[in-house]
Amino acid sequence: MEIQSAAAALCHGAGSPAIRSNFTWVDQLVLNGIAHSATFASEAQELSTSDLVVFLEPVMNMPSELSAYLVFMSATPACRFVRIRYDIHLSDPRAIAMIGHELRHALEIANHPEVVDNLTLSAMYKRFGKRVTDGEMYDSVEAVTAGRIILQELLNPVALNADDDR
Numbered sequence: 001m002e003i004q005s006a007a008a009a010l011c012h013g014a015g016s017p018a019i020r021s022n023f024t025w026v027d028q029l030v031l032n033g034i035a036h037s038a039t040f041a042s043e044a045q046e047l048s049t050s051d052l053v054v055f056l057e058p059v060m061n062m063p064s065e066l067s068a069y070l071v072f073m074s075a076t077p078a079c080r081f082v083r084i085r086y087d088i089h090l091s092d093p094r095a096i097a098m099i100g101h102e103l104r105h106a107l108e109i110a111n112h113p114e115v116v117d118n119l120t121l122s123a124m125y126k127r128f129g130k131r132v133t134d135g136e137m138y139d140s141v142e143a144v145t146a147g148r149i150i151l152q153e154l155l156n157p158v159a160l161n162a163d164d165d166r
């Protein structure tokens with residue numbers, strides 16, 4: 001999928017990565033994901049050519065039954081900003097897998113320029129996502145699949161070459 005590279009240049013120019021955090025160890029987690037999961041690496045690559053900037057925030061007290069979730073932050077003419085919150089207690093492979101799950105959602109948003117706030121985000125998932133709780137929580141098959149594959153790639157690197165069906 002082709003996304004405006006002009007927007008990407010504005011958002012990710014001057015060495016500003018598409019995936020950011022306030023913590024060196026979280027940045028390192030992302031680098032580990034890129035190094036050890038082809039799926040995670042391709043998500044990061046795709047994001048760097050989009051108008052999305054993703055902030056990662058490890059959270060001590062997640063809402064119950066949630067490992068990670070994404071919220072829309074803001075939109076400027078050049079870029080759109082989203083935040084991924086994830087459970088700080090997750091093991092590294094699970095944290096990377098959950099971040100990768102949410103990065104798939106970020107890419108879904110990247111492909112829907114009409115999404116500019118949490119209302120338009122909900123509207124997008126009402127059209128093609130599936131509701132997973134009684135509230136405004138949605139999921140997509142693609143994100144769930146991405147998370148599973150990333151975890152598999154991290155825990156069982158041997159399967160990387162054998163498995164071509166993603």
Ligand SMILES: [Zn+2]
Pocket residue numbers: 101102105138139140143144
């Ligand atoms: Zn999801």
